[in-house]
Amino acid sequence: xxxxxxYPTPINAFKQSKRxxxxxxxxxxxxxxxxIVGLFSGRGYNIEALNVTVVxxxxxxxxxxxxxxxxxxxxxxxxxxxxxxxxxxxxTNLANLSESYEAEICLVKIEFDxxxxxxxxxxxxxxxxxxxxxxxQNIVVYEISGTSERINKFLDDLNTIGGIxxxxxxxxxxxxxx
Amino acid sequence: xxxxxxxxxxxxxxxxxxxQEVDTIFGYPGGAVLPIYDAIFxxxxxxxxxxxxxxxxxxxAEGYARSSGKVGVLLVTSGPGVTNVVTGLTDALMDSIPIVxxxxxxxxxxxxTDAFQECDTTGITRPCTxxxxxxxxxxxxxxxxxxxxxxxxxxxxGPVLIDIPKDVQFAKSKYIxxxxxxxxxxxxxxxxxxxxxxxVQELVNHIKKSERPIFYVGGxxxxxxxxxxxxxxxxxxxxxxxxxxxxxxxxxxxGEDKSSLGMLGMHGNYEANLxxxxxxxxINVGARFDDRVTGRLDAFSPDSVKFHIDIDQSSINKNVKVxxxxxxxxxxxxxxxxxxxxxxxxxxxxxxxxxxWGQINDWRKKExxxxxxxxxxxxxxxAISRLYDLTSHKDTFITTEVGQHQMWAAQYYKFSKPxxxxxxxxxxxxxxxxxxxxxxxxxxxxxxxxxxxxEASFLMNIQEIATAVQYKLPIKIFIxxxxxxxMVRQWQELLHGSRYSESYVDALxxxxxxxxxxNAVGVxxxxxxxxxxxxxEMVSIDRPxxxxxxxxxxxxxxxxxxxxxxxxxxxxxxxxxxxxxxxEKGKVLV
Numbered sequence: 210x211x212x213x214x215x216y217p218t219p220i221n222a223f224k225q226s227k228r229x230x231x232x233x234x235x236x237x238x239x240x241x242x243x244x245i246v247g248l249f250s251g252r253g254y255n256i257e258a259l260n261v262t263v264v265x266x267x268x269x270x271x272x273x274x275x276x277x278x279x280x281x282x283x284x285x286x287x288x289x290x291x292x293x294x295x296x297x298x299x300x301t302n303l304a305n306l307s308e309s310y311e312a313e314i315c316l317v318k319i320e321f322d323x324x325x326x327x328x329x330x331x332x333x334x335x336x337x338x339x340x341x342x343x344x345x346q347n348i349v350v351y352e353i354s355g356t357s358e359r360i361n362k363f364l365d366d367l368n369t370i371g372g373i374x375x376x377x378x379x380x381x382x383x384x385x386x387x
Numbered sequence: 388x389x390x391x392x393x394x395x396x397x398x399x400x401x402x403x404x405x406x407q408e409v410d411t412i413f414g415y416p417g418g419a420v421l422p423i424y425d426a427i428f429x430x431x432x433x434x435x436x437x438x439x440x441x442x443x444x445x446x447x448a449e450g451y452a453r454s455s456g457k458v459g460v461l462l463v464t465s466g467p468g469v470t471n472v473v474t475g476l477t478d479a480l481m482d483s484i485p486i487v488x489x490x491x492x493x494x495x496x497x498x499x500t501d502a503f504q505e506c507d508t509t510g511i512t513r514p515c516t517x518x519x520x521x522x523x524x525x526x527x528x529x530x531x532x533x534x535x536x537x538x539x540x541x542x543x544x545g546p547v548l549i550d551i552p553k554d555v556q557f558a559k560s561k562y563i564x565x566x567x568x569x570x571x572x573x574x575x576x577x578x579x580x581x582x583x584x585x586x587v588q589e590l591v592n593h594i595k596k597s598e599r600p601i602f603y604v605g606g607x608x609x610x611x612x613x614x615x616x617x618x619x620x621x622x623x624x625x626x627x628x629x630x631x632x633x634x635x636x637x638x639x640x641x642g643e644d645k646s647s648l649g650m651l652g653m654h655g656n657y658e659a660n661l662x663x664x665x666x667x668x669x670i671n672v673g674a675r676f677d678d679r680v681t682g683r684l685d686a687f688s689p690d691s692v693k694f695h696i697d698i699d700q701s702s703i704n705k706n707v708k709v710x711x712x713x714x715x716x717x718x719x720x721x722x723x724x725x726x727x728x729x730x731x732x733x734x735x736x737x738x739x740x741x742x743x744w745g746q747i748n749d750w751r752k753k754e755x756x757x758x759x760x761x762x763x764x765x766x767x768x769x770a771i772s773r774l775y776d777l778t779s780h781k782d783t784f785i786t787t788e789v790g791q792h793q794m795w796a797a798q799y800y801k802f803s804k805p806x807x808x809x810x811x812x813x814x815x816x817x818x819x820x821x822x823x824x825x826x827x828x829x830x831x832x833x834x835x836x837x838x839x840x841x842e843a844s845f846l847m848n849i850q851e852i853a854t855a856v857q858y859k860l861p862i863k864i865f866i867x868x869x870x871x872x873x874m875v876r877q878w879q880e881l882l883h884g885s886r887y888s889e890s891y892v893d894a895l896x897x898x899x900x901x902x903x904x905x906n907a908v909g910v911x912x913x914x915x916x917x918x919x920x921x922x923x924e925m926v927s928i929d930r931p932x933x934x935x936x937x938x939x940x941x942x943x944x945x946x947x948x949x950x951x952x953x954x955x956x957x958x959x960x961x962x963x964x965x966x967x968x969x970x971e972k973g974k975v976l977v
Contacts, residue, residue, distance in 0.1 A: 236574070239521070240509060251514050282704065289701035295518040295538060298573045 225280045228257070230303045230311060230384050231288065236296035237263050237271040244294050245273060254279060254287055258357075258381025270298070274383045276357075306386035313382045314354040319367065320374040321347055329370045337363045357382050396525045396556040397426040400489065403532040405432050406565045409460050411451060411829050412436070413444040417464025418504060419491030422556035436829060436858060439850035441468050443822040445475025446848070448486045450826030452479075453809040454784050456612065458539050459486040459826060465493055466504030469550075470511065474816055476546045477515040481813025482635065483610055485544035487535050488516075494554040495523055508550045517545030525558035533565045534574065541577040543699040544610055578698040582723040583713040590670065590694050590711065591727055594735065597668035597692075599743045600628045603651065606635030606812070607673020607697055609805050611717035616640065616805045618721035619672065625728060626735045629747055631659035633674050634797055634812045642801030648747065652680040653948050654794040657755035657957060658747050660946075663688050664954040665746070671695040673717050676706040677813070678976075683969075686953030696720050755946045755959055756798055765915050767792065767867045767938040771799035771839065774865060777922045783807065783835045784827045788820040788844030791873035791944045796839040818847030824862040825854055835926065837863040842935075843872045843892050852905045855931040863925050864933045866898060869940045877943045881965065882974050898935035907931040950976035 235241050242261055249256050258276040263269075277287065284302055291300035303309040317339075321327055330349060334341070339353035353363055360379065367375060394402065400423060404412070413436045416424045427435050438444040441463045448459030463469050469490040479486050493502040509521045518538050520531050528551070535547040594600060602623060608615045616639045623630050623646050630640050631651040640647055651659035660682075663669070669691040674680065681687045684706065693709040695702075696717055703712045713720055728735065760769045771792075785800055786809040787793040793810055802808050809827055811819040820838040828836040838845075845866055855862050867873075875890040899909030908928050912921035918936070925934040948957045949965050951973030958965060965973075 240513065243510070244513060247514055282708075286701060286705055289703070289705075293576065293699070293701055295574045295576070 226278045227281070229277055229279070229284050230382050231275045231277060231284075231291070231300055232303055232384055232386070233273040233275065233291055233300045234298040235271050235273060235294075236298070237269045238296055241271070241294075241296045242273070244296070245275075245291065248290055248294065249275075249277075249287075252287075252290065254283065258379070260381045260383055274381065276382050301386060303384045303386055309384055309386040311356050311382050311384040312354055313357045313360055313380055314352065315360045315364075315377055315379045316342065317351045317353065317364070317367070317375060317377045319349050319351070321349075322372060326370055326373050330367070330373070333363065333366045336366075339363065390559075392561050393559040394562050395422065395426070396528050396551060396558055396560070397422040399525070399528045399560065399562050400532060400551070400556075401426050401430060401433065402562045403529055403565075404460065407458070407533070407536050409458070410434060412460045412462055413438055413447040413451070413826065414462030415439075415441050415444060415464065415468060417466075417468050417491065419465035419493055419553050420462060420468075420489075420556075422553065423462060423489070423491065423551075434829075435462075436825070436854065438822065438825075438854050440848070441471035442475055442818065443825070443848055443851040443854060445472040445479070445486070445488065446816070446819050446822035447826035447829070447851075447854075448488075449475065449479050449482075449484045449819075450786055450809050450823030451830045452484050452486055452826070453823070454806055454827035455830035456806060457485075457830070458536055459484070460489070461486065462489045464491045464504065465508065466506050468504075469508050469548075470506060473511060473515055474814070476512055476548065478811050478814040478816045478819065479546040480515055480517060482811065483544050483606060484546065485539040486546045487532075487539050488546060488548040490548060490550045491556070492521065492550045492552040495552045496554070498552065508548070512548050515546070516548045519548040519550065521550045521552075522555055523552065525555050525560040528555065528560065529563035530568050533563075533568050534570060537570055537575055541575050543607070579715045580719070582715050582719050584723070586694075586711055586713040587720065587723050587727050590724060591731075591733060593668050593692055593694070594626060594628070595733070595738070598740065599662075599666045599746075600626075600668035600670065600740070601648075601662050601666040602628055602630035602670050602672060603633075603663065603674055604630060604636040604639050604672045605633040605674025607675075607699075608636055608639040608717055609673075611673065611698075613805055615673075615718040615721060618718060618725055621725050622721055625725070627739050627744075628670075629662055629744070631655070631663065633677070633680055634810060636674065637797060637808045638802035638805045641803040643803065650797050652677075653682070653950075654798065654944055654946065655680075655948075656798075657753050657946050657959060658750035660948065660954040660957055661750045662747055666691045669693045671697070671709070672721070673697055675699075675702045678706070681706060682948045682956075683951055683953040686955075688954070753959065760915065763914050765912065765918055765936060765938045767795050767869070767942055768799055769915070770865075770867055770918060770936050770938055771795050773918055774837070774839070774922055775800045777919065778835060778837065778926060781835045781926075782831075783837060784809065784824075784831060786810065786820040786823040786827060786836070786838045788838070788840045788847075789815045789817045790841045790844060790875075791869075791877065791942075792839055792841040792844075792867040794874075794944045795867070800839070817844040819844075821845060821848050821862070821864060822851045822854075824864070825851055825858075825860055828855075828860040828862050829858070835863070836860075837865050840864050840866045841873060842866050842868045842870065842895060842898070846892075849901075852902070852907055852931060852933070856906050860931060861929050862931050864931075865922075865925070866933065866935050867938045868895075868898070868935050869938050869942070870895060871940060873942075874944070880943065881947075881949065882970060898933050902931075902933040905931075907933060909933050909935065911935045911937070913937045949973045
C-alpha cells in the first residue's frame, strides 16, 4: 500500500496532472458560483475554464462546467468537496463516464492587410468548417465550435499566417455524459 | 386591519427558535438586530446570555453544543459584530460543531452602499461555514431557519449562518412550523441510512485474520451520539482490540480502561503511536487522518490494511489512502458490526492477540507520561493529575485553551464519558476555553465545569469572566501559569536554537486580584504544598473561580513527534535528540 508524502515533488505532481472536465448541477441561487470558485481558490485547485448557465427553469437548476488540472487523487477530492456544498446536486468527472461529449464555442476576429492573407484565412476557415459571422473589407469574424482541441488547432493554424491580428473569446468546454 | 396570522421577521425568528427547542442563546446587541432584541424582551422561553465580545458568544455556543449534543445558537449584529465571530465559525467548521449564528444586516436598500456597520457577511463567512444565507424576503425566513438547523446538525455537523437585514426583521409574513417543511434531501446531505453490509463483512473477516489490529477513533464517534460510544465499548470488549483516540475522540471510550492506549499523535502516548505504526489492521472510526495524528505521511502505518468509517465522503482518501470505507453513520455501522458478530457466533474472544498485547505492554513500560515532581516547584503535569484525582468523582466537564496545558490536560485527565471534553483541535483557537466553559455550564448547570488554561490564552477572552459572574455560572479557570506561551517557547527551544522570540508574557496581571475586581474569586498555588488546597478550594466555591497555579516555567510537553517525523521517531524527553534531517524538514511545517 502506498501513502503519499507530505513533501510532494512539484515536478512529479505536474507530470501526473491531467485535464478533467467536471459537470456540476446546482440550485440556481445567489452565491452558488462564489461558493464553487471560493472552494477552488481556497483549497488551491486550478480552474482552467468555467461556464455556468441555467438549464432547468422549472426546477431552478444551473449546470456549471469546470475544466481543471490535477492528479486523480486531487480530482476525486475536488468532487467530494463540491458535493458537500449545500446547493450542489451532483458533481461528475466526465472523464470517468463511459461515454461523454464535449464542445466549446469560439468567436475569432481577424484583421488582415492583403489578399494572400485573406486566402489563407479562408482556407483554414473552410477546413475547420467555421461559420462567418461578419465580413468587412479587412476584418472577418468566425464562429468555430467543437472540442477544445479542435479549436486549439484552428488557432494554431491561423497563427502560421504572418501579419494578421487575432482577437478571440472562448466559452470554455461544456460537456454531457450519456 | 392587521392579519393575526402574520408576524414580523423578528417574531418569526423567535417562533422558529422555540419550534427548534432552543432555550439558550448567546449574543450581543447592536443597531442591525434591535428588532430581534425587542422580540427577546417580551418572551420567557429563551434565555439570552449577554457576552462581552462576540467571540465569546460563538465559543460559548460551541461549548454549549459540544457538552449537550444540541445545536448552539448565537445572535450578533452586523459589521464588527459578525466579523468578530469569524474565528469561532472557522473553529466550529474545523471541529464539526453544530451551531447556528444569526446576524443582523443593514436594511436591504442600503446593502452595497457601504452603510454604517455594513459588511459582506455572507461573503466573509462563506468559507468558514457549512452553509450561509442572506434572507432578503421575509416569506422565506421560516424555512431558511429550519433548514439551517437541519444542515447544522445533519451528516458531518458544522456552523450555519443566517444574515437577516433589518427591514426583513420588521416585515411581516406567515410563520411556517418545522413540521410543515419538507427538506430537500440533496441540500441536507445526511449521509446514507443504509449500512454497507459488505463493508461490515469485510471488516469482520479482517479482524479474524489480523494479528495486530487497532481502533483509531475520532470526534466523528462523538458527533454520532452517545449510542456510538456504547456500541464502540461493546465492540472493543468483545474483540479485545486495543483502541487509541484522537484529541477529539477522548471520552468516546473510557480512558482508564485496560484496552485504551490513550491519545495518539504529536503529543500522544508512545504505545499508541507505536501501535499505529506497527499494526496490520487499522479501523478508523470517525477520524480524519489529521497531520497532528499521522506525522510524516510516507511512514504512516506502512503495513496495515485500513478501514475507514466516516460520514464525510471528502475525508476518505484525502490524506491517507484506505482499503475499505463506508459513509454511513458510525452508530448504525458499529451496531451492525456487533450484531453481525453475535448473529454469526463469531468467537473473537479466543483470539486475544497475546503477542500484540505483549508488544504493547512492553511499549507501555516506557512510561511515556512519567515526570519527576520535586518538592517545591509544581510540575504542570502534576497539577493536572491532582486536578483529575480531586474532581473525577464528580460529573466534570473540561474545556481548554490552546497550547501545552491543552496537551497536558489531554494526557493526564482521563474521560470516561463522551461530551465531557471540549477543546479547540482543528483550528487551535487560543481564548476558546473560558467562553466554552460558559456555554458548557449553561447546558449543564449542576455539573462542575473547569477551563484548563494557560495564562496567555486566558488573556485572549478574559472579558467573559463578567459573563460568568452576571449569570452566576460557577465555572473554574485553572491556569497553568508559566509566564510563557509555552508551546511557542517549546518549539523555539527544539527548532529555533532556544531563541525565545516574543514568547515571554511580560506584565501579567495579578490573576487573584483580577478575579476579585470582576467579583469572581481568586485562589493561588505557588508551590507543591499549596496545590491540593487550591484545587479543593476552587471546587468548593459555588462562584466563578480563577485558580492561578504557578508551574515550572521551562517544562516541555512530551512525548512529541516533531513535525515531519514519523510515529516511531518520537521524542520521549528533552534528552532525546531529534534526527537533524527531520528537524530541517519539520521546521517549515506547522
